[in-house]
Amino acid sequence: MKQIILTGDRPTGRLHVGHYVGSLKERVKLQNSGKYDEIYIMIADAQALTDNAEHPEKVRQNIIQVALDYLACGLDxxxxxIFIQSMVPELTELTFYYMNLVTVSRVQRNPTVKSEIQQRNFEASIPVGFFCYPISQTADITAFHATAVPVGEDQLPMLEQCKEIVHKFNAVYGETLTEPEIILPSNQACLRLPGIDGKAKMSKSLGNCIYLSDEPEVIQKKIMSMFTDPNHLRVEDPGQVEGNPVFIYLDAFCRPEHFTQFWPDYANLD
Structure with missing residues (x-):
């Protein structure tokens, strides 16, 4: 059986370091591992329109930005x-058929969908396309017979729902679809990188990102303004490491050689 990866991103803006540690870094590693026969990286422009229908030009422009970020990270x-979702119309067709296998109440229980609806203030008027996001994602994965999907922790409920649709389809129509394996980042700190404001998730819509394309001086300014420990009022006071975004970033990005290099200047880290 062929080993196939399918993964991707919505082009709603430039990619940030949360994307990098959560999935991009892992994708490059898997790409270069030699273990997979086919690797598909999707720029999900159709899904991006589900909450950007009034600004298609924004989505169109961001397709190029996301592609550039992919190449810069080492995707070869x-x-x-690397392909654009809307250029494979069969994915939309497959989504329509899968809609008949999923109940409204099941989609409503999806934690990721609930969180995204709340984040976008969609409670009163949820676009149907956005609501059906997990079904569309299942179509993308199964159309390519993906055996593995590298994702960030926040996408776990989406992948679990994908597996449910696969089981339902196969039970009704015979063994046709492939159930994908979920691949999470190996580093626990990378499962969900918090924003620079200390909020649980780094998100473009929350404005708390460090973008991969940010200039060094912009990155430094963002780092220096990061939320740390609200009870740490003076430099000489002991601070709280657990839950402190700066230390979570340290766990996500630091390598052993960094300690040798920087420890003499930051002895108070003890």
Whole structure:
């Protein structure tokens, strides 16, 4: 059986370091592992329209930005197929058929969907396309017979719902669809990188991101303004490490050689 990866991002803006540690870094590692026969990286422009229908030009422009971020991170078109979702119309067709296998109440229980609806203030008027996001994602994964999907922790409920649809479809129509394996980042600190404001998730819509394309001086300014420990009022006071975004970033990005290099200047880290 062929080993196939399908993964991707919505082009709603430039990609940030949360994307990098949560999935991009892992994608490059898997791409170069030699374990997979086919790797598909999707720029999900159709899904991006579900909450940007009034600004299609924004989505169109961001397709190029996301592609550039992919290449900068090390995704290689010689090894991975990078494609645009809307250019494969069969994915929309497959989504329509899967809609008949999922109840409204099941989608409403999806924690990721609930969180995204609340974050976008959609409680009163949820676009149907956005509501059906997990079903669309299942179509993307199963259309390519993906055996593995590298994702961040926040996407786990989406993948669990994908597996449910696969089981339902196969039970009704026979063994047709492939159930994907979920691949999470190996580093626990990378499962969900908090925003620079200390909120649980780094998100473009929350304005708390460090973008991969940010200039060094912009990155430094953002780091220096990060939320740390509200009870740490003076430099000489002991601070709280647990739950402190700066230390979570340290766990996510630091390598052993960094300690040798920087420890003499930051002895108070003890």
């Amino acid at each position: 078109p010689e090894k991975s197929t």
